[in-house]
Amino acid sequence: MKCESCHQREASIVCVQIVDDDKKTLNLCGVCMAKFQEESALAADNKNTPPTDPQFRCAQCGMSYEEFKKIGRLGCGACYTAFGAPLEKLLKRIHGAAQHRGKGLVEVRVLPLSEEELAVLRQQLAAAVAAEAYEEAAQLRDRIALLEGDSHHPAGR
Template sequence: MTCQRCQDEAVVHLTELVDGRRKETHLCVACARASGLSLPDAPPDFGLDAVLQDLIKKHVGELVGELAESTCPDCRLRYMDFRTGGRLGCPHDYQVFRKGLLPMLQRFHGATRHVGKRARARPGASLRLRLRSQLRQAVAREDYEEAARLRDQIRLKDQHA
């Protein structure tokens, strides 16, 4: 489309309602500025990277630079992977990503510390946890006979619970 004043390429397109009728005006940058319109020096960047960075800044805030680069030294989870997936990788993540988690907890729950219900203590729960830990260790060291014995012991405890 060409400018209605000088026949250069039109980059500014205005639509106005005048006396109930629609009036379109097409101008080049120079003619638009001469008409008193203020235009940005450069067009907005709508590339994928720019759009993603803008979305991240809106949802994470000014901590985006510091948090986006942080990674848990234990499980190697990156903060941005947590933000996209919604799951933490290990208990250490709560400390590593604290600056990003506290505002979210405040927004979701209205508090940054637990004030709700607590799980009831189940009889034998600590024994079950200990047995499961021993089972994992036995499998890791490939002691399958011990692992089978521990598995059977866990099943027996679960049946009686």
């Protein structure tokens, strides 16, 4: 099948374009597809490009989009609304998203017990052994081993 654009080369790509609920299918060669993509990108770019006339300003602080591009900082909170579409495009290009996602959950770390707290557990262990409360002593021993990171006495034997 021949390319529907140049009518010279073999069509190797099927391009489906949907505009306002109107579906259009084109059979294109690689060269014409590259041109088509380039033209589409330019058209989309022009659609989101802010006007360069002096009227394109923030109503609150009076900063123009050109001033923002030079300075790199917005003048006030209303600038986000005034320069909405081009600013969103810029943020997506720089950060990959237009909305702040924040940091992920911080890994929860168990803080090690102080030596004093471990000493108290050891005293409780000694008291449990002296009182012949062997089940309690085993639980205390396993807890101490777990907290110290000792693998010789795993918890839940």
